[in-house]
Amino acid sequence: MHLDVHKAEILKLDEKAKQKEEALKKSQSMLDEDVTRFDAFLQNNDQKAHKALKSAEEKTKIKNDKIQKIKHLRSQLSAIQSEIAKFREQKDECIKFKQFLSKLTPQEWKDQKTEEKRQRKTQRKEMWVKQRMEAHKQLQEAEIKAEEQ
DSSP states (O other): OHHHHHHHHHHHHHHHHHHHHHHHHHHHHHHHHHHHHHHHHHHHHHHHHHHHHHHHHHHHHHHHHHHHHHHHHHHHHHHHHHHHHHHHHHHHHHHHHHHHHHHHSOHHHHHHHHHHHHHHHHHHHHHHHHHHHHHHHHHHHHHHHHHHO
16 A cells, blocks of 8 residues: 555656646747747847938938038038129229219210210111011012912
């Protein structure tokens, strides 16, 4: 009887050992799954970090390019403003010289030039009217010839 109890005890201990071994295998399997999921998470996280870094580098490059373009445009603007100021000074100087020369010029000469200008304008107007009349006359003659035929 003592032997049967001992055997039963051994069987019971073997059963507990098997259960603990199965529980240990199950725990190991769950741990392996957790490790796999964690590795996948880390890889995904690394990919996201790499994408974010690449995107930040691209945006920084674009920003630097725009800053350089702005600097270049400001430089051009400054040069143009300087040129405008120079031309204004030249214009003012020319106006002063014109006023000075206008004061020195005799009135008879001014009147003569004004009359010459008026005559040129009149001649141009007469020439224009003559050309228009000639063109109109030729058009009428062409219409008359067309009607006669």
